[in-house]
Amino acid sequence: MTTKPGIAKAIKISAKEVNVFYGEKQALNEVSIDIEDRSVTAFIGPSGCGKSTFLRCFNRMNDVIPSCRVEGSIIMGDVDINNQQVDPVLLRARIGMVFQKPNPFPKTIFENVAYGPRIHGLAQSKSELDDMVEDSLKKAGLWGEVADRLADQATGLSGGQQQRLCIARAIAVGPDVLLMDEPCSALDPIATSVIEELISELQQRFTILIVTHSMQQAARVSQKTAYFHLGTLVEYGDTKEVFTLPKNEQTEAYISGKIG
């Protein structure tokens, strides 16, 4: 890994006292966390602990749910992205997202990747767009497999290929943060290891936040790990430390398989 132990990286995003409510029910309670630049931060915890909800705060995807209310501040650069003045459309161009289930558009492979650059008007010409698509597919490690069938339907790809296509689609817009919501939960072990390798490569360019159910995965790909339980952030630290010397009893119980 590129991280040298002992040297702290710059802080990319800083969440302060984030509370999330679904109607009357509180899903997240006073979560504060500093996300390091160009590293992988894993959110782990049992089902319903609020880790996915927290992830969706970073690109305001919770706006889509009518009953959902987010309080607190999430500072990126010098902007609070939770401020209602911030345009979520602009925000989502900077913070890409990969979802739990591969969700390619029912269009061609090319159209899937080209959609983001197209709606944001990033390409000036057809050839520039072609280059962007090729570049994104290469970064997602999919180019070799689909170079000669860009006009095929994306839904015809295998699950792992579809998920990498979704990653290519997200990075085609040129974000600097990638949110991944259990990106491997619908994939087999081989496809999972391909994606994990990809995450390690992408980490050099992007700040990656990943929600995962698999503790092995968190241990393999992340530098920082945050453990959530019942809507609170229980423990946050270097992955190695969290997994070998957890400070909190709950964390230890979860990691050692006693609860979960």
Added chain:
Amino acid sequence: MSDLKYAAQLDAETELRFQKIAIGLKKRRAASRRLKTYGVLAILTALSFLVILLTTIISNGYTALQQTELLVELSFPEAKLVASDGSLDLKKSQNFNWDGLVKKAFVSEFKEVKTRLDQRALTEIISKNAGYDLRRQIEKTGILPVGKTKVWIKTSDDVDMFMKGRIDRTIEERKRRLSDQQLDWVDDLVSFNRVRLVFNKTFFTAADSREPESSGVLGATVGSAMALFVTVLLALPLAVMAAVYLEYFAPPGRVTDFIEVNVNNLAAVPSIVFGLLGLAVFLGFFGMPRSAPLVGGMVLALMTLPTIIIATRASIRAVPTSIRDAALGLGASRMQAAIDHVLPIAAPGILTGTIIGIAQALGETAPLIMIGMVAFIVDVPATLTDPATALPVQIYIWSDSAERAFYERSSLAIMVLLTFLISMNISAVLLRRKFEKKW
């Protein structure tokens, strides 16, 4: 109790339980067989009703595909019809008594008929529009035949009915539409091979008429097509926009709930109410033309709107939210997510809803009656504001007429309406398939 004994007892209990179940199973099987029989019977009943319906319509209507014609020999008076350059003079033609020409020629062939009363009875054999038809025919070609010419003219609807076996000559004379004498004349004509049954072209090329033999369904078909065109043009975009707004943009609350309830209720409002609304608002307030397909289409659009909105909302909701999330996650606006991704996937469902709505509109009579599309109109409408009728209204008018010949024509018109409907449904299925292939 030893373990062995206990096990034996358990086995015995299990055996008893299974026997009970086996006995019950027979009953259950019988019940499900009975239910299956009921289902088959229900379907057979429905099918037999459909068959009865179709046979009635077809057996009543197929004869209208033919029209009886009569051979008349006549010579055209050149002096009264030809201009100085030798061609047909349209002005002279307009003033010429074509009717008299045909009638005189026909009557003169029956030398023995002398009295005026008999002659009048004789002319009842030929169509009242025979002269007009002949004039149209000659004016169309622009050439006046020279010398004795044989022309086929239509018979009156009563003779037509007699030739098709729809008038029983054994019943009492005064209860018949044709007298004994008239029947004898027709027999004479038949024996001289001067009567024939030909394909009824008029039915597919003309609009309504007082005479069944001159009436056709084209005017009503064009009127229906125009009204439906307006309906689709208005209802489809409005309904889709309304549905997208309600699904994606409407803030949840009392107002949205109120709108939702009302959209659902509007779908169940009797169609005549929409006709009254059209009469009051479009005709009364805005002063739009009466009997026009434009207004008819607008009224039908109001009627179909809720149907399409409900279908569109249902098919939008059926699109997986992951697709919408994917688009939003890339930074697409809600509108872009809806138009670029959700609507194309929902399109087949929207199309089906639209076709159901349009099919409903096609068969609708009541609202069109309210806005005057029930009028007697002899011209095929050329523009959206021309007076017109629609197919179901035409069927209604004809089925209400006294003449037997209109009765068979209304059956044939029903067949035309059904063909219209089926072809629309087939095109919907084809379009749907095309859309579905796209992704």
